[in-house]
Amino acid sequence: MVRADAVRNRExxxxxxxxxxxxxxxxxxxxxxxxxxxxxxxxxxxxxxTKETLYAAVLADRVAALETLARSYDDGEGLFRFxxxxxxxxxxxxxxxxxxxxxxxxxxxxxxxRSAALKQAMADLLRVAQRAGTAxxxxxxxxxxxxxxxxxxxxxxxxxxxxxxxxxxxxLCDGLRRHDRGPASGGSVRARVEPEPxx
Amino acid sequence: MVRADAVRNRExxxxxxxxxxxxxxxxxxxxxxxxxxxxxxxxxxxxxxTKETLYAAVLADRVAALETLARSYDDGEGLFRFxxxxxxxxxxxxxxxxxxxxxxxxxxxxxxxRSAALKQAMADLLRVAQRAGTAxxxxxxxxxxxxxxxxxxxxxxxxxxxxxxxxxxxxLCDGLRRHDRGPASGGSVRARVEPEPxx
DNA sequence: GAACATCCGGAACGATCGCCCCGGTTACCG
DNA sequence: CGGTAACCGGGGCGATCGTTCCGGATGTTC
Numbered sequence: 001m002v003r004a005d006a007v008r009n010r011e012x013x014x015x016x017x018x019x020x021x022x023x024x025x026x027x028x029x030x031x032x033x034x035x036x037x038x039x040x041x042x043x044x045x046x047x048x049x050t051k052e053t054l055y056a057a058v059l060a061d062r063v064a065a066l067e068t069l070a071r072s073y074d075d076g077e078g079l080f081r082f083x084x085x086x087x088x089x090x091x092x093x094x095x096x097x098x099x100x101x102x103x104x105x106x107x108x109x110x111x112x113x114r115s116a117a118l119k120q121a122m123a124d125l126l127r128v129a130q131r132a133g134t135a136x137x138x139x140x141x142x143x144x145x146x147x148x149x150x151x152x153x154x155x156x157x158x159x160x161x162x163x164x165x166x167x168x169x170x171x172l173c174d175g176l177r178r179h180d181r182g183p184a185s186g187g188s189v190r191a192r193v194e195p196e197p198x199x
Numbered sequence: 200m201v202r203a204d205a206v207r208n209r210e211x212x213x214x215x216x217x218x219x220x221x222x223x224x225x226x227x228x229x230x231x232x233x234x235x236x237x238x239x240x241x242x243x244x245x246x247x248x249t250k251e252t253l254y255a256a257v258l259a260d261r262v263a264a265l266e267t268l269a270r271s272y273d274d275g276e277g278l279f280r281f282x283x284x285x286x287x288x289x290x291x292x293x294x295x296x297x298x299x300x301x302x303x304x305x306x307x308x309x310x311x312x313r314s315a316a317l318k319q320a321m322a323d324l325l326r327v328a329q330r331a332g333t334a335x336x337x338x339x340x341x342x343x344x345x346x347x348x349x350x351x352x353x354x355x356x357x358x359x360x361x362x363x364x365x366x367x368x369x370x371l372c373d374g375l376r377r378h379d380r381g382p383a384s385g386g387s388v389r390a391r392v393e394p395e396p397x398x
Numbered sequence: 399g400a401a402c403a404t405c406c407g408g409a410a411c412g413a414t415c416g417c418c419c420c421g422g423t424t425a426c427c428g
Numbered sequence: 429c430g431g432t433a434a435c436c437g438g439g440g441c442g443a444t445c446g447t448t449c450c451g452g453a454t455g456t457t458c
Contacts, residue, residue, distance in 0.1 A: 003425055003434060029415060040437035045417060136370070143366050146353040154349035158341075167342050171335070175374030202455055228445060239407035244447060249421060 010047045012037040018058050021095035023199055026055060055095070058109040065089060065116045070121035076132025079125045080173045086148060087155050087169055097152045119145055136178050147172060209246045211236040214260055217257050220294035225254060253308040254294070261295055262313045264288060269320035275331025278324045279372045285347060286354050296355045301350030318344060335377050344373060 003175035016037035020028045030051055034041045048054035069085050119141060126144050151172045158164040215236035219227045229250055233240045247253035268284050289295040318340060325343050328334035350371045357363040 001426070001434070004426070009436080028456065030417085031415080034437095041416090042418080042438070043436060045437075049417090051416065059231060136373075139370070140363070140366070140368055142357075143363060143370070146356045146363075147350075147367060147370060149356070150349035151346075151349075151351035153352060154345040155347070158344050164339070164342060164345075167337055167339070171338070171342070171346060171374035172370070173374070174335075174376075174378055175370035175372070177373075179373055179378065200403075200456075204455070205405060208406080229447090230445080233407095240446090241408070241448080242406060244403075248447090250446065 001046060004131050006047075009037070009039050009043055011041060013047060013054075017054050021055065021058050022093045025098050050135040059096060060111050060114055062089065062093070062139055063111065063118050066179075067114065067118040067121045070125050071126060072120065074128060076129050076134035079129040079135055079176070082125055083148070083169060083173055084174075087152065087165060094156055097149070097156045122148070125174070133178055135176055139176065144176075160167075205246075208236070208238050208242055212238060212243050212246055212253075216253050220254065220257050221292045222298050224293040229253075251382055258295060258298055259310050259313055261288065261292070262310065262317050266313065266317040266320045269317065269324050272324060273327060275328050275333035278328040278375070280284060281321070281324055282347070282368060282372055282375075286351065286364060289351055289355075293355060296348070296351045296364070299344070299351055332377055334375055338375065343375075346375075 014035065016169060017033045020033050020036060030044055031041050034052075035046045037044070039062065044054065066086065066089055070082050073081055094102070122144055123141035126135060126139065126141055130137050130139070151168060154168050156163050158168065212232065216232045219232050219235060229243055230240050232253075233243045236243070241255065247256060265285065265288055266286065269281050272278070272280055289299075321343055322340035325334060325338065325340055329336050342362070350367060353362050353367050357367065
């Protein structure tokens with residue numbers, strides 16, 4: 001038997017946690033979430049035994065939404081469209097940025113599965129773009145994930161300034177694109193020496 | 200009068216803190232640093248009244264070194280050379296990555312000054328590159344700092360894999376470069392719509 | 399070598415936070 | 429409407445960590 005106030009409180013806690021994690025990241029105390037939800041600390045721990053459980057529950061739907069977004073594209077430009085939507089989804093979501101910035105290795109099982117699915121979806125998107133010739137062929141799925149997490153953090157730091165967000169994402173997308181000069185102007189891809197990545 | 204063992208212990212603490220912060224970030228307990236330095240916790244707090252003080256002292260020389268590096272270039276390619284050296288300097292330095300990932304706003308006064316100097320040096324480097332036509336003209340110093348911090352975090356996550364580091368930095372540098380097609384192939388810069396940064 | 403200032407070490411304190419527990423309460427069912 | 433079971437609240441426990449303090453040790457000077 002599940003009581004009506006139980007599910008109501010569970011939902012309240014989840015909503016408060018979503019907001020608190022998004023605003024302050026993982027550092028927010030459970031008591032704050034409980035207070036914001038209008039319940040006691042014990043109630044939070046009954047529905048979500050550990051803080052990690054709560055954190056995973058909050059992130060799970062976000063990650064699932066991102067996977068859906070990734071799967072909605074299937075051409076060479078999909079990768080770049082996804083990156084644009086990616087920032088929108090996580091705008092101001094500090095918890096998501098942190099989760100992506102680390103590897104997402106230490107998280108809960110269910111979230112781990114979803115996270116792996118998202119990574120697979122991104123890997124597919126990358127492969128499609130590389131086969132279509134729109135993305136750099138040397139980038140690996142791990143590179144992409146690391147870059148997305150990092151840039152997400154940078155966007156977060158920009159604090160919602162949309163033009164800064166646009167420029168930062170523009171840099172990422174340009175960097176991910178394949179940059180050979182057109183066939184008319186010479187036809188040779190710019191050489192890239194491994195230990196000297198720039199210059 | 201300053202005693203010899205005092206300066207020796209101060210140096211030991213600083214060295215231990217440098218290593219500990221680089222390996223584990225800010226989360227490392229002071230006691231661990233004290234133990235690694237072979238001193239008591241009280242000794243640490245006499246030389247560095249608060250943890251923030253110690254943290255700032257450790258980062259100050261790193262930041263100064265980066266500023267020197269930035270000032271050592273003065274042509275259009277300097278920005279990209281700097282980015283390469285930047286990653287090298289902070290390789291495996293988690294504390295530096297964290298400090299750059301946030302704004303560096305909440306740090307100590309002296310470090311704040313050095314940090315501002317570094318930012319100024321990077322801004323100069325960016326301006327030179329933009330005037331030379333090698334860097335995107337729309338990027339601001341804030342964008343550059345955010346991107347460097349973010350990419351540094353991504354490199355840190357790559358865990359020292361040099362080829363991954365090279366690819367990630369390559370994406371950043373390519374993204375920062377000016378990408379107009381050569382005059383022979385059309386001559387128009389690719390249009391960039393503001394709210395749609397990618398695609 | 400003795401006196402003195404300085405410094406060292408680690409135990410102790412207070413604050414924070416995640417988690418557990420129990421007395422009281424509330425919702426559900428017959 | 430009464431009984432029962434599930435749930436709620438918040439106080440409390442234990443662990444962690446930054447910081448302080450003081451008796452004892454050590455370097456320095458004359």
